[in-house]
Structures are given as C-alpha cells and as structure tokens.
Amino acid sequence: MDGVEQTNESWRILIVEDDERLADLTREYLESNGLTVSLETHGGAAVERIRNEQPDLVVLDLMLPGEDGLSICRRVRPHYTGPIIMLTARTDDLDQVLGLEMGADDYIGKPVQPRVLLARIRAMLRRVETVPVASEGGNGEEPARLQFNDLIVDRAMREAWLSDDSIDLTSAEFDLLWLLASNAGRVLSREEIFTALRGIEYDGQDRSIDVRVSRIRPKIGDDPIHPRRIKTVRSKGYLFVKEA
Template identity: 30%
Template sequence: MYKLLVIEDDKMMSEMLSMYMSGEGYEIKQAENGEQGLKLLAAFDPDVVLLDLMLPDWDGTELCIRMRRQSSVPIMIVSMKSEVSERVQALRAGADDYLCKPFSMHELSARVEALIRRSRLMQAGAAGERPEEGGPDAEKEIKLDAERRLLLVRGGFVETTFSEFEIMKLFLSHPGKVFTREDLINAIRGFDSFVTDRAIDVHIVNLRRKIEKNPKEPHYIRTVWGVGYKYVTEVEAPH
C-alpha cells in the first residue's frame, strides 16, 4: 500500500482528498499546516505529497523548497492559484506536478500513480539496476526509456518532471528539428493544462542543468533565436 501525505488547511478539501484516495487503496495522513507536514514527512515517510500553496504558517513554495532539501519524495502542488508565476515558482522550488483547483479526482489519481511510478523507477536506478539498453555507448549518450520513463545521461539516471520527460522524448525522437514553444506546449498540454511560453523556458533551463556539462554553453539543447529550441547530437559541432 502506497502512502500519501495531504498538507491542506481546508478541512473539507483535505477530507475529500483523503476519502477518495483511501478508496483508491492509499494509506493517508493529513496535516493542516506546514509544521505538521514537515513532521509527518519525516515520521510517515510518504510515497507522494499533495501540498496546498496557501497554508496558515508557511508559504507553500518555501515549504516545497524545505521539503525538497530533506526528501526526494514526489510533490504535487494542489492550489487555487492558477497564475503562471505561481506555477513557475513551484517548478523552481522542486515541485513535480501542479494541479489547479477545481480538478477531477480521476485526474488527480492518475497523476499520483504516475508520480509514484516514476519515483520507484528512479530509486531502482539509484540502486544500480540499469536497464539492458545501457551498454558501453550509454556513457556517451543521452537515452530515453519511454516505457519506464527513465532518462539516462552518460550512463547515470537523472530525475525529471513529467513535462521535462515529454520534452526530451520529443527532442530525442527528432534530433536537429527546430521546435517552437507552441510545439512544446502542445506536446505536454495533455497533463499540464496551464503550460505557457514562460513555463517552457523554465523546463528548458532545468533540462540543461540536468543533461549539459556546461548549462551556460549548452551543447545538446540549443536556442534558435526568434523560433524556439532544437536538440542536437554529439556529432554536431557547437556553433
């Protein structure tokens, strides 16, 4: 049974989330403020956290940063705030997903399942259980395992958010092709309904940090000024 920590000060919302997800087979713990959330994060050791941004004692984004420092647990923001700036801040703070209220409980459940699945795969990777395709060439390449949603960078596992993974899947499927921001938005809109040009730029910055040897002089993910981005292979010389 997977464990879910709900950090939400709205008691009705917290109960609704807990009732639905417990019906889906999850063990639930609830916290009505940030301090309780931090204590339960350590004591309960959840598989995923649902975090509201508006808490009585903590700014939700700051709490997300604090939680990310002490745990790699998947964090999904569940908030009334739908502004692009809030979503961008949450991504930068280490959140893995962002769901705006009101939302479908069915969608919430699907996203939680996907977060846990990716987290388990990354833990397996950290334990040294490399996929079969990680042969000698893996040390020199960036590879994608679409079924298991794994990203291998020079032979090592790198954790990505859902949006980052989908962008990399598109890049790796079409090396050299220039994608506009609109192309990338459309690629991830299925589960990131509020994605914008600014959010795409944040994803690109984060991906460069994860795959480039020098993110300030990117080799793989190149900016095509006035158009968008493209992914190039190792055989292409930097411009």
C-alpha cells in the first residue's frame, strides 16, 4: 500500500538547493518514487521558475548563496499558493517559527533522510490534492472523497473503508470503484469505462471490466446476485447506486 500514487500525472516538484550533489541524490530518490523533479541552484532564478512553472510543491533550502530562502519564500508567496517545504541546517526554533510564518508549510532540519522527505512531500500533496487546481480547465471539479452509508471512498488516499475497516483494493480496482462511485446514480457503459480508465476504444468483446467488477464486489460487501452498490445493467454497463 504505497501512499499517494500518480493518479493522473506525476506530481511536479521543484527543489531549490545549492549543493548539487545532494540535490541530485534527492532527485533520484524522489523520481524513483514516481515524482517529477526539477532542480534550481540559484535563488534569484528560483523565484522566476516557481512563478512560471507553478510546480505542485517546492522544496526550498534556506541557506542559499545570494538570496536568502526566507526572502524567496516571501517574494514568491503572492504568486504561488502551492506548498513550500523549507529545508535547513539551522534548527533554531526561532528560524522555524519565522519560516512557517513567512508562508512555508513545513520546515525540516537537515540532514533529512530521503524517505522522510518523501513521506512529508506525500503527506503534503495528499492534503493539497483536495484543493481543486484552479488553473485547470475550470469545469466542475470532483470531490476528494465520497461516502455512501458505511462505504467511504477517498481519492486522495486512494483508499476505501467499509464500516471503518480499510478495504484492500488494488490500484486498478480502486480506479474503477472511484469511477463508478463518482458517477453514482448514472449507468456507465463499458465504452465510457474503457475510455476513462484505459483511454482506448472498447472493442465490444473485452471482459476485463466485468472481471474487475467481480473482484471488487466481494470486497465492498456486495452479493453479485443482489448487489446493493454496483448494479449490473444488462447489455449496457454498471451502475453505482446512490441510495440504500
């Protein structure tokens, strides 16, 4: 059960750090865990890049040659609302308070274990993902979590619960469950499901959706003969029922 998956696209992280060797190692580790990382060693350029590229998250070293990290944070905040994680060798409490009040979202003392950094980045992205991205197409956004009686489906955590018990869903199973649940009350045809999940055309023969459904149903406590959640609509598709 890994944490935040790259649901649609990989998250874009910008690391601002003058120690290139360290930065490279960090990038490698983060990228091997599904993040897209770019580096910036120079403070002044960082401000520009954050404004222009609008990364999903910024990791900002405080001790930079030239411009100070705090000042970068302050200058960038009016133009960037994403999360900023400050990284610093100084562990002074006052610095930390200052950094956080300056608009940082997290403040980690060096040295930091890569996995700890990753965990904190993920935690932050998870929190942030519930905020619909304003720069998107601007159509109706979907909520991050759905609840139907005792069944809860959480998109940010990619996890579901059935009366408080976590349901062990595979990635593909979760995707299908989410698709159905977020379209509750509407019959989804196999064509729709196919294009939404795989981006390819439905050939009219493929049974993989059916198999997935049959794998999901027992996990969410559904009886295939008398399903309460995922109803089969014969010769059309599947329907996630809204009401009990």
